[in-house]
Amino acid sequence: MAGRRGQATRQKLLDCLGKMLSTSPYRDVRVIDVARKAGTSPATFYQYFPDVEAAVLELAEVTLRESASLSELVAGRSWTGKAGRQTAEELVDGVLAFWRRHDAILRVVDLAASEGDRRFVRIRTRIQGAVVKPLAETIDGLQARGRGSGGGISSAALAGSLVTMLAAVSAQPKSLQSLGAKQTDLKPALTTLVHLGVTGRKPAA
Amino acid sequence: MAGRRGQATRQKLLDCLGKMLSTSPYRDVRVIDVARKAGTSPATFYQYFPDVEAAVLELAEVTLRESASLSELVAGRSWTGKAGRQTAEELVDGVLAFWRRHDAILRVVDLAASEGDRRFVRIRTRIQGAVVKPLAETIDGLQARGRGSGGGISSAALAGSLVTMLAAVSAQPKSLQSLGAKQTDLKPALTTLVHLGVTGRKPAA
DNA sequence: CGATAAGCTGACGGCATGACAGGACATGTA
């Protein structure tokens, strides 16, 4: 229930909010700044969103929609031999790239989810699920054939932990760098850990 | 440069801020609320801290000091056989317990660090370092003896990724649970992943 | 008890929030 012009204004507000989240601390993002940046007034903002949080939620839903493509990083891939190593590499690259691209919104989603907001928990769950679910199925398949990282280990817990690791590492490269993990070292390490976690074996040379 | 009474007031403000961080969204924590809860006035708060962020930074430094004890989870442990499995278990338990106990402050530290605030990056780096540094040395030792998860893999990157994983998992149990990873399944999975990452082998039965 | 300093607060200008009513604009009709 909004005309063409209204949609455009609304979208412009969302875009500007997204940019502000990349440049200023979440705590300091003010409705008045978003409105000014969009060339409109605070009153207009409140016409479309009850508060900043609601607009952030909408941005998060856009990111959620885009996350669907992450499933392709896992679906129908081989985990044996050199192909297995490549699968792990591409998975790491793909997840890292996605998380870095949506850096700003994802850290706010993370915060709100950690604070217990169920709407954001749900969104984060579904974003991670785009990778975790197919990955868990892959692990199940490997375990059924007697392979995999461990007999009685839950595939969902393994997949979830690995994806969580990738997301967290991409969200905080600086701390790891200060601890001696160079940017260049990180991807091989993550690739190894993912391959180990999924297959129980070190990746092929 | 503060007397006995001043110190007490200051500490009371910090305590109340800590409690508020556990109960309300960080974005909504107001100076006036903290002051009221501490039975004092906003003006008093500003006498001790330039703003909320500065007070949070101080809370983070307390957590940093406590994190020193985390090193004991790694120092002088064995990673072979059943003892190795136990080492991994206790490491997982210890890190998870620490992160859960300091849940509220750590999620704010994480946010501020992700937003690029160097003071918070530094604190997070040092907290993680309490585990990452000794763990990286352990991995180095194992690699020197021809063991470990992979030849050319950076020990710092491995240790950093593993610890980051533990921290991130403990910060967001709900999403993983919704994805089918029961609370009970999580620790074994993490233990396996840590053991695999450090030694390159599955933990002993 | 009186003096000095430390600690606390009431009060104020400034700014953001969130709601409303009325003005501005695009679109369709003649």
Added chain:
DNA sequence: TACATGTCCTGTCATGCCGTCAGCTTATCG
């Protein structure tokens, strides 16, 4: 072009928090 209509935007206002100052209260010491 003139006009009618519904959508969209904004000026304005009450409210509440921020951050600061002058001045008051409380502790400490001679």
